[in-house]
Amino acid sequence: MLKIFYSVLILFYFLNCATARTKFLEKDYSKLSLKLKVYPKISGLFGSKKLPSIVLYEPVLLNKDALFRVEDDTEKGLIPFLNDSGYDVFVTFNDFKTEPNLKAHALELGEILESVRGYTGNDEIILGGLSVGGQAVINYLALPQNENSKVIIPKIFFIGVAGDYNYPNNFVDKIETRTEERTYLLRGCYVNDKNTFCNKYVKNNNSNENLDSPNGKLTEKWKNYVQKKLNMIQYLPIMNKEIISQIDEERMKIPMFIAYGKIDNISPEEAMYPLIKKSNPENLSSWEYTKVFFKEVFTKYKKPPASKVLELSRANSHSLDYDHFDLFLYEKKGFFYDQSAEKDLYCPLVKWLKK
Amino acid sequence: MHHSFKILLMTIFVFYIGCKTDQIFLQGEIHHPKTSDNWDLTLERFSPYVGTPVRKYPVIICHGIIGSRNYFKIREGKSIVAGLQSEGYEVWLLDLRAREDGTKASLYFSKSDVYKEFKFSNLIKSEWWFGKKRYNDFSFDEYATKDLDAAIDYVIEKTGTPKVNWIGHSMGGMVALTKIGSYSEDRIANLVTIGTPYTFLKEIETTKVSRASTFNFFSWLSPVIPTGTASKANAYFWIPVPFLGLFTYNANVYKDDETRLKKYATNNESPKVVRQFSDAMKDSALKSFNKSINYSSNLSNVTIPSFFIAGRRDHIASASNVRDVYDRIGSTDKEMLVAGRSEGHEEDYGHVDLIIGRNVDKDINKPITNWLNKRN
Numbered sequence: 001m002l003k004i005f006y007s008v009l010i011l012f013y014f015l016n017c018a019t020a021r022t023k024f025l026e027k028d029y030s031k032l033s034l035k036l037k038v039y040p041k042i043s044g045l046f047g048s049k050k051l052p053s054i055v056l057y058e059p060v061l062l063n064k065d066a067l068f069r070v071e072d073d074t075e076k077g078l079i080p081f082l083n084d085s086g087y088d089v090f091v092t093f094n095d096f097k098t099e100p101n102l103k104a105h106a107l108e109l110g111e112i113l114e115s116v117r118g119y120t121g122n123d124e125i126i127l128g129g130l131s132v133g134g135q136a137v138i139n140y141l142a143l144p145q146n147e148n149s150k151v152i153i154p155k156i157f158f159i160g161v162a163g164d165y166n167y168p169n170n171f172v173d174k175i176e177t178r179t180e181e182r183t184y185l186l187r188g189c190y191v192n193d194k195n196t197f198c199n200k201y202v203k204n205n206n207s208n209e210n211l212d213s214p215n216g217k218l219t220e221k222w223k224n225y226v227q228k229k230l231n232m233i234q235y236l237p238i239m240n241k242e243i244i245s246q247i248d249e250e251r252m253k254i255p256m257f258i259a260y261g262k263i264d265n266i267s268p269e270e271a272m273y274p275l276i277k278k279s280n281p282e283n284l285s286s287w288e289y290t291k292v293f294f295k296e297v298f299t300k301y302k303k304p305p306a307s308k309v310l311e312l313s314r315a316n317s318h319s320l321d322y323d324h325f326d327l328f329l330y331e332k333k334g335f336f337y338d339q340s341a342e343k344d345l346y347c348p349l350v351k352w353l354k355k
Numbered sequence: 356m357h358h359s360f361k362i363l364l365m366t367i368f369v370f371y372i373g374c375k376t377d378q379i380f381l382q383g384e385i386h387h388p389k390t391s392d393n394w395d396l397t398l399e400r401f402s403p404y405v406g407t408p409v410r411k412y413p414v415i416i417c418h419g420i421i422g423s424r425n426y427f428k429i430r431e432g433k434s435i436v437a438g439l440q441s442e443g444y445e446v447w448l449l450d451l452r453a454r455e456d457g458t459k460a461s462l463y464f465s466k467s468d469v470y471k472e473f474k475f476s477n478l479i480k481s482e483w484w485f486g487k488k489r490y491n492d493f494s495f496d497e498y499a500t501k502d503l504d505a506a507i508d509y510v511i512e513k514t515g516t517p518k519v520n521w522i523g524h525s526m527g528g529m530v531a532l533t534k535i536g537s538y539s540e541d542r543i544a545n546l547v548t549i550g551t552p553y554t555f556l557k558e559i560e561t562t563k564v565s566r567a568s569t570f571n572f573f574s575w576l577s578p579v580i581p582t583g584t585a586s587k588a589n590a591y592f593w594i595p596v597p598f599l600g601l602f603t604y605n606a607n608v609y610k611d612d613e614t615r616l617k618k619y620a621t622n623n624e625s626p627k628v629v630r631q632f633s634d635a636m637k638d639s640a641l642k643s644f645n646k647s648i649n650y651s652s653n654l655s656n657v658t659i660p661s662f663f664i665a666g667r668r669d670h671i672a673s674a675s676n677v678r679d680v681y682d683r684i685g686s687t688d689k690e691m692l693v694a695g696r697s698e699g700h701e702e703d704y705g706h707v708d709l710i711i712g713r714n715v716d717k718d719i720n721k722p723i724t725n726w727l728n729k730r731n
Contacts, residue, residue, distance in 0.1 A: 167678055168691045169698070200697045263667050265697035270665070273556065273675035315601055315670040321703075 036112060038119075039068065039079045039089040051354075052124035052154060053088040055116055057109065059131030059160075059328065061266065064093050066328050067130070078130075078159075078328065081346045085354075087126075090116050102239065106139035113151045126353065127156045131267065131324065134161025135239055138275070142246040155305065157257040157349060160264055160327045162271035163244040171266055172239050201265045201324060244274045252278050255305040257352050259345055261322030262313030269311070281307040308352055310345065318344045377611070379619055381428040381436060383448065387457060388509035390501040394488065395458040397450035398509060399424060401436055407443035411731040412544050413514045414439055415506055417449045418620075419525025419550075420628065421582040424448040426620035427524075429612050429711045435522070438720035442728060444520075447510050451502045451530075453490060454622055461486030462578040490579040494627035494644035498526070499533040507542050518544040520727055524710055525550050525672060529641070532680070536653040537643075545730045546661045547723055550669050550709045552676035554651045554683070555636045571633040574626035583623040590617035601670040604705035612711045654680065660688040662726045664719060666704030667695030690726065694718055 041051075056079075058064045068079040079089050092112060094105070113125055129137035138161065165172040256279040260272050295301045312322035319339040322330065331340035383399040390396060403410070416435065418424055427448055428434055439446045453460035463485050510519055521531045521543045528548030534540040574580060588594040603613060627644060635641040640651035661684060665677035674693045681691045695703035700718040702708075709719055 167681060169693065171697070174697070200699070262670075263695065263703045265667070265695060268667070268674060268693065268697075270674040270678035270693065273678060276675075277556070313670065321668055 035093050036116075037091045037093065039083055039091065041083045041086050041088050050122065051086050052122055052126050053090060053116055053120045054082060054126045054128055055090045055109075055113060056092070056128040056130060057105070057133045057136045058091055058093040060094075060133040061131050062325060062328055064091060067091070076331070076342075078346060081342055082350065085350045087353075088120065102133070102136040103139050105136045106143060109136060109140045110143070110146060110149070113153075114149060117151050123150050123152045124154050125151055127153055129156070129158045129161045130328075131160050132162075132239070134158050134267075135163075135243070137161070138163055138243050138247070139240065141251045142243050142248075145248070145251070153254055155255050155257070155353060157259070157353070158272075158275070159259045159345070159349075160261060160267045160324050161258075161275075162267035163275035164242050164273075165239065165271050166242040167270065170241075170271060171268070172241060244278055247278065252280070256281075256307040257310070257349055258307070259310040259312065259327065259349070261324055261327050262311055262315070263321045264324040264327070266324040276309050279307040279309075281309045305352075305355055308348075310348060312341075312344055377615060377618070379425055379428050379431075379615060381431050381434065383436075383446075385456065386509065386513070388505045390452065390497075390505040392497070392501055393458075394452040394493075394502075396452060396502055396505055397424065397454060397456040398506060399448040399450075400513075401440055401446040401448070403443045403445055404440050407441060410443045410445075410727075412516050412518050412520050413445040413447060413510055414520045414522055414727070415447045415449055415510055417451070417503075417506075417521070417523045417527030417530060419523075419527050420632065421580075421586075421622055421624045422525070423454045423620050423622045424450045426616050426707070426710055429615050429620065430715055433716035433720075435710065435715070435720050435723065438716060438724055439727075442724045444724075444727070444731075445514060447506070447519075449502075449506050449527075451498050452493060453488070453625065458488055459483075459486065460488050460490045460492070460579075460623075460625075463489065490623065490625045491627060493625055495526070495530075495533075495631045495641075496644050498628070499530040500538055503530050503534045503540070507540075511542065518542050520545045520547070520731065522547040522549065522723065523551060524548075525552075525706065527551070529553055532654065532657055532684075533641070533650050535659065536656045536684075537648055537650050539656075543659060545727060546657075546659055547664070547726065548661070548677075548680070549664045549719070549723075550666055550672040550677070550706050551663070551680065552672035553641060553654065553680045554676065555632075555639055555641070556676055556679060571630060574630040574633070577626060580624040580626055580629050583621045586617045586621035590614050602705065603707045603711075604668045604702065607668075607702040607705060607708045607712045609711075609713060616707065616711060651683075654683040655685040657684040658686050660730055661686050661690075662723070663689070663691045664709060664723070665691070665693045666706060666709050667693050667697070668703040669706045669709070671706040692722055 056067070059067070067077045069076045079091070082089050090112075092105075092109070113127075116125055117123060127137055127140075129135070137156065137158070141156075162171070256275075258272065258276055258279060258281070260267060260269050262269070292303055296303060310316070312318050312327065314321055319332070320326070320330075322341075322344075327341060327345060329341065330344075331342070332338065383401040386398040386400060387395045388398060398415075416424070416427055418426065427436055431437065436446050436448065450457055452458065461484060507519055511517065519542060523529070523531050523546075528546070528551030531540075531543060531546055532548070532551070532553060535543060535546070585594075585596045586599070589596045589599060603616075605613075631641075631644055634646075635651075640649055642649050642651075663677050663681050665672065665674040667674060677693075678691065681689060692698065694700055694709060698718070701714050702712070704712055704718070709715070712718065
């Protein structure tokens, strides 16, 4: 009897995996200037409850392939993780043949959300902003709300997205006014100089190589995902320096998950903090948290979702202070356990999304 | 036998040299201004180098919480003191109350001097236990009002200038911001803060800092926060101390400098000061000890030229906190710099790295002197 039970269990397990593997596909789908790719969720026999789809605006500075990496025959990155967690993920992207204008793309984002709603049949869509591209999502929030739209945005998440560069020596000013920064941006990562764009903004935490040393170059992985894109971009998108103040208070009531790297110089914490402040995140003390916990257990009370901020840093017991690209690429094999962005960032993100 | 004796002598010599190099050699002229409530502070004066241009105002440099003036001297020739001297400034390093060379604070109050009769040993001095001045006698308010007042009065009297430049690291910047913002202070001409938080944004509070602030209960139980003792225990006996790693970024600080920091530049702190900071984290606003004045909301009263420096890897005064101060003050002449790789620096700076970092002379001190030179 037990043998039959185990056989059925194993059969179910294989069926579940088989279903999962065959479902991966990408397809071009939009006719807008922005293109859209679909990464469907992995659905097994024990399908999870219907979750809202996620629409991501591509990171711009980082090759979007970094969100869906295939290394050592395994899928890694943010998108496979979200797929594994039961979410369909739609990614917008741009071919960068023309100057990317995040404000113009924000207008198209509204249309894209409508078409995704039609495609999935679900009014609820989670919005995700990544890296510099996340500014398009912020711009979208600053637009007047379309009252005819049936799209409901229950949650938004931002990973390494700066909102307000309105202070001295900020990244946008450096890129726009300092010619050497622009030159280095074009020359990419292969210049052996501490003033290169890569040395200033891309910290190579994944290897022990020093970018300053004559032989210290980026590892293959970094070359693939960062260098290619840096070569491709002739200019950075037009970024609004103080878009946060234009967002309506009502829009800011949408629960937000805001994550940033401690040593991120592209979307630094001081450029994110106005967004964080406006999102009014929850910061319960351990005593308050315990009270809510018992209230939820012993009464019918359900705490409404609240905004959350996550700083990826040693001060939050992470293995390192994250920089901009670590948010998407960090992983390190350890003797006892591995460390990665997946553990430090994507897990808490999905936990929050499902709350 | 003869060789063994030589080896022994050599070992003693090496040990002696080792101990000697461990010290801080940069020394100035010691002064002791008195506060209105009878505490002796310490001011250490450094004259400008010969042949340098005459500057308008002298500079007072103030240390942060649990620190003393000594860490401004650790980098010796590359320190902020030497940097300012070489640009023609007269530099006064300030020790706030209850530091090493001023009036010492005891744990418990004793009205009579009878405790002086007791001699336990050099290690456990009776004055540590009983005295007329206690750690519990003062809060941050006394630092910001009485100590700052006494120091500025003294420097103005000695130099004959009507104003001073103020440079503060961490809490050293907060005392100036508080005095100017909430108690009206017009004798500070220019303000430079290095790694100075003020409003403690609750939204971005990290778990370790938040855990550290839960040690608040300790401030109700103990007559002192033994941070200096713990730090010295770590330096001399390698006793682990929690949260110490948050203050510096190891790759950016020489090991010897870090050891000297722990040995000579840390101090025990008043429980009331710690309680006040802990409450500030809870409320996202710094208030007076009796909560009657909200110092944070008075930051708009700061209208003097100000320069804010933050460290990209600073876990104590994060760049967000520094930007919040930058945004809130009322000055029109204000600047901000986040020290790190994006500025072309070798490394991203941590909280104390901003004073004792490997390349602090080029990365931090130079921008400060350049900024001051334009206004002096």
